[in-house]
Amino acid sequence: MSTETEQPATPFEQIGGGERVRAVVEAFYDLMETDPAYAPLRAIHAPDLTPMRASLAGFLTGWLGGPRDWFAERPGVCMMSLHRAMPIDAELSRQWTDAMGRALDQVGVEPEMAQALREVFGRMSTNMTTR
Ligand code: HEM
Structure with missing residues (x-):
């Protein structure tokens, strides 16, 4: 069987699919709801x-x-614009990235992938700072 036409695995596949992505999100909001930090x-x-x-x-x-259902349901939505009206300072940006980093670890996302995501989310969150 030729492997030439095979697509490289997406980060979605590498993480383990929708169930694992949902587990990360649940862990993220659970932390946000329970940790006073x-x-x-x-x-x-x-x-x-x-x-x-x-x-x-x-x-x-x-x-x-x-x-891509989420994007199909929201044609032209921009994640950065969506946050522009929110009161996001450097501390809130740091809290978001910190909680997400912990969620990735809790769910057991493979360390190299978790670190790559931590860096990207860190950059996104910094760019979302509005004050
Ligand atoms: C910089 C730190 C961030 C803060 C303080 C923040 C805060 C918020 C808040 C307050 C909302 C509205 C929630 C509500 O209505 O209850 C929201 C929505 C959302 N945020 Fe963030 N966010 C941050 C970073 C991010 C990042 C990095 C992502 C993506 C990786 C993201 C993805 C979303 C999504 C998908 C929504 C929902 C949009 C919708 O359904 O309308 N946020 N965010």
């Missing part, structure tokens, strides 16, 4: 995080190279 970050979110759990999982699934 993230109280300021929790405070700028809506009281019910259920819609956010679904939305972030959907975004990450498409962004990592998996099914």
Whole structure:
């Protein structure tokens, strides 16, 4: 069998698919809801995080190279613009990246992939700082 036409595995596949991406997102919001270190970050979110759990999982699934339903449902949406109206300072940006880094570790995402994601999320979060 020729391997020439095979596509390289997407980060979505390397992480282990939708179930694992959802597990990361659940761990992320669980940390945000329970660890007082993230109280300021929790405070700028809506009281019910259920819609956010679904939305972030959907975004990450498409962004990592998996099914793109989230993007299809939101034509032309820009993640950076979406955060522009939010009161995000350097500390909130750091809290987001920190909680996500811990979530990746908790779920057992392979260390090299987890580190690469930590760096990208760190850059994204820094660029989302609005004040
Ligand atoms: C810089 C730190 C960040 C802060 C403080 C932050 C905060 C927020 C807040 C307050 C919301 C609205 C939540 C609500 O309505 O309850 C939101 C939405 C969202 N954020 Fe962030 N965010 C950050 C970084 C990120 C990053 C890096 C990503 C992607 C990797 C991301 C993905 C999303 C998504 C997908 C939504 C939901 C959009 C929607 O369904 O309308 N955020 N964020």
